[in-house]
Amino acid sequence: MSTTAITFIGGPTVLLEYAGLRFVTDPTFDEPQRYSEPGSTTLVKTRGPAVSRAAVWPVDVVLLSHHGHKDNLDWEGLELIAQGPVTLSTMRAAGDLWGGSVIGFDDWESYETGPVTVTVVPALHGPPGSEARVGPVVGFVLEAPGEPTVYVSGDNASLPLVQQIAERFPDIDIALLSAGAARVPGIAAPLTLTSTEAVAAARLLGASRVVGLHTDDWEHFTETGDDLEAAFTGSGLLVSTPRAVRVEL
Numbered sequence: 604m605s606t607t608a609i610t611f612i613g614g615p616t617v618l619l620e621y622a623g624l625r626f627v628t629d630p631t632f633d634e635p636q637r638y639s640e641p642g643s644t645t646l647v648k649t650r651g652p653a654v655s656r657a658a659v660w661p662v663d664v665v666l667l668s669h670h671g672h673k674d675n676l677d678w679e680g681l682e683l684i685a686q687g688p689v690t691l692s693t694m695r696a697a698g699d700l701w702g703g704s705v706i707g708f709d710d711w712e713s714y715e716t717g718p719v720t721v722t723v724v725p726a727l728h729g730p731p732g733s734e735a736r737v738g739p740v741v742g743f744v745l746e747a748p749g750e751p752t753v754y755v756s757g758d759n760a761s762l763p764l765v766q767q768i769a770e771r772f773p774d775i776d777i778a779l780l781s782a783g784a785a786r787v788p789g790i791a792a793p794l795t796l797t798s799t800e801a802v803a804a805a806r807l808l809g810a811s812r813v814v815g816l817h818t819d820d821w822e823h824f825t826e827t828g829d830d831l832e833a834a835f836t837g838s839g840l841l842v843s844t845p846r847a848v849r850v851e852l
Contacts, residue, residue, distance in 0.1 A: 604749045607777070607852045611844035612659065613652045615668075615675055615758070615781055615817040620849075622719045622747035624663040627688075628755055628779065628816070630680030631673075632656040638673040644787045646673050647822040653846035656683050664716055667692035668726065668757025668781075669740040670700055674821050675758060689714075691721055693739045710741065711771075718747045724768050726759035730792035744772050751776035751852070754808060758785070758795050758817070765804045777852055778810040781817040782831050783824035798826050798834035805840055812852055813840045 610618040615629035634651040656679045665688050670676045676684075681700075684690050690705040691714055697707025706714065708723040715721075721743055727733075728740040742757040754768065754775045769775065782801040784793040795817060796804060805813045813835065818828040835841035844850050 607751055607753070608849050609779075609814055609842075609844055609852060610654065610849045611816075611846050612654045613650060613846065614648075614820045616652065617779065617814070617816065617844070618654070618659055619753070619755075619779075621745055621753060622717065622750045624717055624719060625661060626664045626666055626745070627659060627662050627683070628666045629668055629675040629757070630656075630665060630683045631675065631677045632659075632679030632683065633673075633677040638677075644823075648674070648677075648820060649822060650820045659683075660686070662686075662688040664688060664721070665690040666721070666743050666755055667696060667705075668742060668755075669693055669728065669738060670696040671738045672758075674817075674823075689716060691723065691743065693741055695739055708741065720746045722746070722772075724754075724771075725764050726757045727761040727764055728758045729760055729790055729794040733790050733794070736790065742768070744768065744775070753777045753779065754810070755779045756781050756796070756804070760793055760795050760800075762800060762803055762807065765807050769807045769809065773809070775808045775810050777812045777814070778805055778808050779814045779816055780804055782815050782826065783818040784826040785817070785821075785824050787823055793825070795824075798831045801831060802834050802838065805838075810840065812842050814842050814844055814852075
């Protein structure tokens with residue numbers, strides 16, 4: 604068994620070392636700024652990455668839950684993809700993105716790279732009915748012989764979908780959960796898990812370790828990393844991931 608480790612970069616972005624490969628989730632490497640685009644909600648980034656795009660290289664695979672929001676794929680993230688790592692994402696992302704090697708998948712389809720099988724799993728970025736506005740989003744399950752099974756939620760807000768994933772993958776060991784209860788005008792419910800929902804998701808999955816993502820660094824997230832830690836108090840599940848520090852899982 605190789606060492607599984609994670610380095611928290613900021614927002615939804617981590618370097619995941621797994622089965623001898625280097626995975627980056629939802630790459631965001633820009634410095635703090637305001638993103639205002641016609642027809643889109645203005646997003647404000649409050650803190651830059653703990654690790655630069657150059658420093659994270661080499662990257663074998665990018666796990667891109669969706670491409671339409673700057674808090675999951677920013678300008679520097681696009682540059683990372685353009686460097687050519689295999690990027691697994693939605694069908695829409697594969698049709699829209701330039702550069703790199705972006706491959707789109709439907710739910711439950713798989714991709715093999717080295718010893719790792721990555722299965723693309725369903726996600727819902729907000730309450731039911733918000734799909735037309737927020738677009739498609741996916742999560743990922745990583746498996747390899749002799750290695751822990753890892754679930755990467757992406758910006759999923761649906762516990763029923765977590766239940767479906769748990770039924771298909773009953774042996775998930777590590778769950779990377781985007782929480783933070785993101786909110787934007789015009790959508791009443793959060794676009795990502797609340798802290799209490801993250802605890803419920805971990806229980807549904809039966810995960811023995813949880814890494815919380817996407818709780819800070821952006822103004823539209825309404826619950827912090829401290830809120831997530833408080834929700835998990837006493838569970839023994841949440842793994843602390845200091846920025847830029849490599850933590851073995």
